[in-house]
Amino acid sequence: MRNGRSKLAVLAAIPLLAAACSSGGGSDTGTDSEGGELSGTLTGAGASFPDPLFQDWIYTYNDVQPGVEVNYQSVGSGAGVEQFLEETVDFGSSEEPLSEEELQAALDTRGCEAVQFPVVFGSVVVAFDNPDLDGLVLDAEAVAGIFAGRITSFDDPAIADLNPDMDLPDDEIVPVHRSDGSGTTKVFTHYLSTEVDWWAEEFGADKEIQWADGLVGGQQNDGVAQGITQNPGGVGYVNQSFAMEAGLSTASIVNEDGNPIEPTLEATTIASEEAEIPDNFQFTIDNIGGEGYPIAGSNFIFTYTCGYEAATADMITDFWTWAMTDEAADELALELGYAPLGDSLKERVLETIELTNAESGGLPGDPGAAAEGDAGAEDEAAEGDAADDAEATDAEADEE
Amino acid sequence: MSTEAPETPPAREDARRGTLTSSRGRLADPIFKWVVTACGALVLVILALMVLRTVSEAWPVFVKEGFFGFLVGDTWDAGGSRDEITGTYGAWPFIYGTLVTAVIALAIALPLAIMVAVYLTHMAPRRLAKPLSYTVELLAAVPSVIFGLWGLHWFLPNVLRPFFEFLEATLGWFFLFEGPVRGVGYLPAGIVLAIMILPIMTAIIREVVAVQPLEQQMAAYALGSTRWEVVSKVVLPSSFSGIVAATMLGLGRALGETIAVLMLIGGSQSWGASLFGTGSSMASHIAATFGEASPEGRTGLMAIGVALFLVTMIVNILARVIVWRLGQHTGDAAV
Numbered sequence: 168m169r170n171g172r173s174k175l176a177v178l179a180a181i182p183l184l185a186a187a188c189s190s191g192g193g194s195d196t197g198t199d200s201e202g203g204e205l206s207g208t209l210t211g212a213g214a215s216f217p218d219p220l221f222q223d224w225i226y227t228y229n230d231v232q233p234g235v236e237v238n239y240q241s242v243g244s245g246a247g248v249e250q251f252l253e254e255t256v257d258f259g260s261s262e263e264p265l266s267e268e269e270l271q272a273a274l275d276t277r278g279c280e281a282v283q284f285p286v287v288f289g290s291v292v293v294a295f296d297n298p299d300l301d302g303l304v305l306d307a308e309a310v311a312g313i314f315a316g317r318i319t320s321f322d323d324p325a326i327a328d329l330n331p332d333m334d335l336p337d338d339e340i341v342p343v344h345r346s347d348g349s350g351t352t353k354v355f356t357h358y359l360s361t362e363v364d365w366w367a368e369e370f371g372a373d374k375e376i377q378w379a380d381g382l383v384g385g386q387q388n389d390g391v392a393q394g395i396t397q398n399p400g401g402v403g404y405v406n407q408s409f410a411m412e413a414g415l416s417t418a419s420i421v422n423e424d425g426n427p428i429e430p431t432l433e434a435t436t437i438a439s440e441e442a443e444i445p446d447n448f449q450f451t452i453d454n455i456g457g458e459g460y461p462i463a464g465s466n467f468i469f470t471y472t473c474g475y476e477a478a479t480a481d482m483i484t485d486f487w488t489w490a491m492t493d494e495a496a497d498e499l500a501l502e503l504g505y506a507p508l509g510d511s512l513k514e515r516v517l518e519t520i521e522l523t524n525a526e527s528g529g530l531p532g533d534p535g536a537a538a539e540g541d542a543g544a545e546d547e548a549a550e551g552d553a554a555d556d557a558e559a560t561d562a563e564a565d566e567e
Numbered sequence: 568m569s570t571e572a573p574e575t576p577p578a579r580e581d582a583r584r585g586t587l588t589s590s591r592g593r594l595a596d597p598i599f600k601w602v603v604t605a606c607g608a609l610v611l612v613i614l615a616l617m618v619l620r621t622v623s624e625a626w627p628v629f630v631k632e633g634f635f636g637f638l639v640g641d642t643w644d645a646g647g648s649r650d651e652i653t654g655t656y657g658a659w660p661f662i663y664g665t666l667v668t669a670v671i672a673l674a675i676a677l678p679l680a681i682m683v684a685v686y687l688t689h690m691a692p693r694r695l696a697k698p699l700s701y702t703v704e705l706l707a708a709v710p711s712v713i714f715g716l717w718g719l720h721w722f723l724p725n726v727l728r729p730f731f732e733f734l735e736a737t738l739g740w741f742f743l744f745e746g747p748v749r750g751v752g753y754l755p756a757g758i759v760l761a762i763m764i765l766p767i768m769t770a771i772i773r774e775v776v777a778v779q780p781l782e783q784q785m786a787a788y789a790l791g792s793t794r795w796e797v798v799s800k801v802v803l804p805s806s807f808s809g810i811v812a813a814t815m816l817g818l819g820r821a822l823g824e825t826i827a828v829l830m831l832i833g834g835s836q837s838w839g840a841s842l843f844g845t846g847s848s849m850a851s852h853i854a855a856t857f858g859e860a861s862p863e864g865r866t867g868l869m870a871i872g873v874a875l876f877l878v879t880m881i882v883n884i885l886a887r888v889i890v891w892r893l894g895q896h897t898g899d900a901a902v
Contacts, residue, residue, distance in 0.1 A: 245861055386829050394751065397723070
């Protein structure tokens, strides 16, 4: 009995140790901040793509605010939006920003605006199992050709021209796609639709599309990885963190400026800064140039500007502010293969986080209608916009 | 004393009668009746609520596509709207995938289950029969996601794929085995389904075969029948109804199985005759896309749910009709 108990104790300690090792400086920062004045339960639901990161964030955040219990359910982006609009969760999460239609629905049910902000970025990589092909250069046209079933072997001129120095096998290409509805598919097909006209016409962009005949579908990232490894010549698309974990070879993608970019986390963060991001954060990451990796997506968090109990609102604000500002949070993201936001974007996100429940405090905020702003947004510009915004809302308040 | 003595027998009689017709006894009967009736009715109520709810949620899709159009349309392009139907919804590829995988599963599992059952009851040495039948039943306790993972990660690349490549090389001219072999597809999903429905079918058939009257078999042996003749002419024909019941249960599971099929069928929205081709089944398509579906997409998925319900019902009715017809021939009208 005693023996059994000590074994149990050891078992219980393992995750703690693992967390202590993986979170690096997490515990330090935890003791620095004024820990533990908040308590309660926070529930969120949505995208499964950031779930591993959110769970680690929640675990580490527990050191900072031991009284706060955050439950995040990875039910999928679509379900996340629905649960947010049905007000069954405190915050929602999705790989797409809320559309005008959804924002209107939120306004109708809650009686006040919903706000959204990105918290992390992730890239979609084109992956294969053949290590000789690591670093194969592809452009949007070639990727589209492969996934439309038009380019059927690696030594096709469309690929060979981009890789003059590579010894390309004449293997038949077997394209592998996600069979489940997925934000990864959305980001990938959105990129192809933006860059390649015939792709947009024939296949379009969605979380699930009608693929060409003869392609292989895989259930989730793992299914795609199996499809790639079990078929010689298998080519699939998976999110960056999964490819890193599974050790798959990846292609470099030619971006808007003609630079072939290897999919690294830095390249993704650069892409997030290259992207034109409006103040209401309704954006997709398109036409990325410079050193940015062009196939990137983001994860959004949704909250309401009114209707929370003060304690809940404090917890939402505190948790996401922590996730945006604490170094440990960024480290966790990088370790798991997610790209943290760039600094300038983080400041804008922090301002938006503060709008949570702002209207309940008698401050009508109107982030949706915020100045159409200079999207390239340096800090000053962003602050300027925010000031305008504040004036605008004051004016509205006066009218009322 | 003398007055009490004669009263004793009636008191005893009362007591005896009391056990049968006490007020509690009289109440228990109707209560039992109502409880049992309520339980029976509950099944119907739940079923009715489910049907009503799914049909009413799916209604807009049926209105747009037409009920028949929905069933035979082969384009599935879910729209992203919140309150209207903008996409195209045709469930045929999924209906086809469901039927094909279920048929493959039954075609493999039924003969196998009969043979296993006969072996366990008639051939296996006693010492082996018990542990073996436990093992078969243990298969039923394995969660389907384990079957899916095992199928995808081990069974498919190591066993099925070489077998498929051999099939394609030898029978590739036949439309069912036309290449290319991609690994996942209808056939691997059907084969793993067969393994999944094997235990329940074996268990039922074994029970039925085991209770066939020994006298008839002895008589057949006495007439000089071989073991094969006894099994094929005496035991199996009179077990017909049990075999049918087992088939129905197996079919039900095969039609509705979700996760294992989802992992192995190769999830595409197209369909084709080749068993090596990839497709999707109704249940697996719902499971795969529900989480990320838009409100409009969910309506479409609900419609698939209605179709699945309908297909299951039709298949069951068809099976019963076939059984009834066959039963008239074999003289064992089942079901």
